[in-house]
Amino acid sequence: MGEDSAVPEASGSSRRDHGEQRRSPIRPMLASGGQPMPQAGPRWSWEFKFDGVRAIAVVEKSGRTRLISRNGLDVTSHYPELTVVGEVLDGRAAMLDGEIVALDEQGRPSFPLLQRRMHVAHPKAGLTAEIPVFYYLFDLLSLDGTELTAETYLRRRELLDDLGVEGRSKLVRVPPRQQDVDPNLLLDVARDNGLEGIIAKLNSSRYRMGERSRDWLKFPLLNTQEVVVGGWKPGSGSRADSVGSLILGAYDSPGVGLHYIGHVGTGFTQRMLADLLDRLRPLERLTSPFAAPVPREHARHARWVEPRLVGEVVFRTWSPDRRLRHSAWRGLRPDRDAAEIVVPAAQ
The missing domain is CATH 3.30.470.30 (DNA ligase/mRNA capping enzyme)
Known part of the structure; x- marks a missing residue:
């Protein structure tokens, strides 16, 4: 060369x-x-x-x-x-x-x-x-x-x-x-x-x-996980016209079977919320992108989106059914492709 x-x-x-x-x-x-x-x-x-x-x-x-x-x-x-x-x-x-x-x-x-x-x-x-x-x-x-x-x-x-x-x-x-x-x-x-x-x-x-x-x-030193945004729910109170929480997923294998792994409603700054809303609205769709039903309490009033945005959360632990516990938003990851985000194997 x-x-x-x-x-x-x-x-x-x-x-x-x-x-x-x-x-x-x-x-x-x-x-x-x-x-x-x-x-x-x-x-x-x-x-x-x-x-x-x-x-x-x-x-x-x-x-x-x-x-x-x-x-x-x-x-x-x-x-x-x-x-x-x-x-x-x-x-x-x-x-x-x-x-x-x-x-x-x-x-x-x-x-x-x-x-x-x-x-x-x-x-x-x-x-x-x-x-x-x-x-x-x-x-x-x-x-x-x-x-x-x-x-x-x-x-x-x-x-x-x-x-x-x-x-x-x-x-x-x-x-x-x-x-x-x-x-x-x-x-x-x-x-x-x-x-x-x-x-x-x-x-x-x-x-x-x-x-x-x-x-x-x-x-x-921190538990972090890259996640695919599959939907969002409007907030309440001061966040009634903005994002209240994000519905998160990861694939079972690259690009196959988007699996619900939890939701996140904390860790956002006002700048993040405004940016997220601008990015989520053009991606809206009528049906859930997840391979299996999202729990009813999280699916209610959800606004589904094409699973293209990748973000990162910090969290305490995984539940036995592979859901994130006590997660907080860190931000979007434009350096990652959604299809590459998979559910990690249980340790």
């Missing part, structure tokens, strides 16, 4: 609606649920888990940079300041994996802040100044025309560190990996610093593009 074509071309323009974009074949490798936790030792490395959105950066030798979301969309126009990645690589072509995050006033990753950037293509200077974003790099998938996905994680991290990216731009960072450390202590550090959790990566693991693997294990 040539240096300026070391990776597949990412198609689609951010000016078009996400549903109309052609998708890039580039997909990140995904971590699996982590139990049991590996013991400290030479086989595993540990990284902190940041509360943001995954993005693969495609950098050409010319410095041109494109950011590809987890579902293959070109989101470069949403985060124009992060094209600085091309500058810090100083003329080298590469494909890198990382997390886009927004930080609060205490310097902690804030998903609610990032939500205000995720839906805005070509943000104005005021928004980028108010909510700057940062790119945390943790993997190197190709370099100067050489594909590295068959190399071990340890080798890829070594090559990433050798690039000397850290310190060249305040917007691009390379968090350190840890080895031979008690993971429970790392979890305590993550908790104390408002991070999402930790990830264990097998040092010998290859990079499996688009696959979820147990070579990478995640240990989040």
Whole structure:
């Protein structure tokens, strides 16, 4: 492969609606649920888990940079300041994996802040100044025309560190990996610093593009679940003309059998409610999109929608019948496709 074509071309323009974009074949490798936790030792490395959105950066030798979301969309126009990645690589072509995050006033990753950037293509200077974003790099998938996905994680991290990216731009960072450390202590550090959790990566693991693997294990401090919105119910009182709750689902297998997994009526800001209503109304349909009847108390007065919107909730636990308990809304996830959201296997 040539240096300026070391990776597949990412198609689609951010000016078009996400549903109309052609998708890039580039997909990140995904971590699996982590139990049991590996013991400290030479086989595993540990990284902190940041509360943001995954993005693969495609950098050409010319410095041109494109950011590809987890579902293959070109989101470069949403985060124009992060094209600085091309500058810090100083003329080298590469494909890198990382997390886009927004930080609060205490310097902690804030998903609610990032939500205000995720839906805005070509943000104005005021928004980028108010909510700057940062790119945390943790993997190197190709370099100067050489594909590295068959190399071990340890080798890829070594090559990433050798690039000397850290310190060249305040917007691009390379968090350190840890080895031979008690993971429970790392979890305590993550908790104390408002991070999402930790990830264990097998040092010998290859990079499996688009696959979820147990070579990478995640240990989040919060229980979160991606959900498909299948309907909504109007509120009451001050929310009588807005969304009162969302009716949530996930598929039994990708794109097959939308299964009711609960509802959520808390965690919304006024900005979120207004945005949700604008997005839900064009999707309304007469019948339920769920494969089986939704419990009557939740189906009553429901307004059904085409199951296209993906969101994320934080919750306490799953019930025995695979329903979310004590859930709260976190926000929409435009980086995810509805058909990919499945009910997780019982632990």
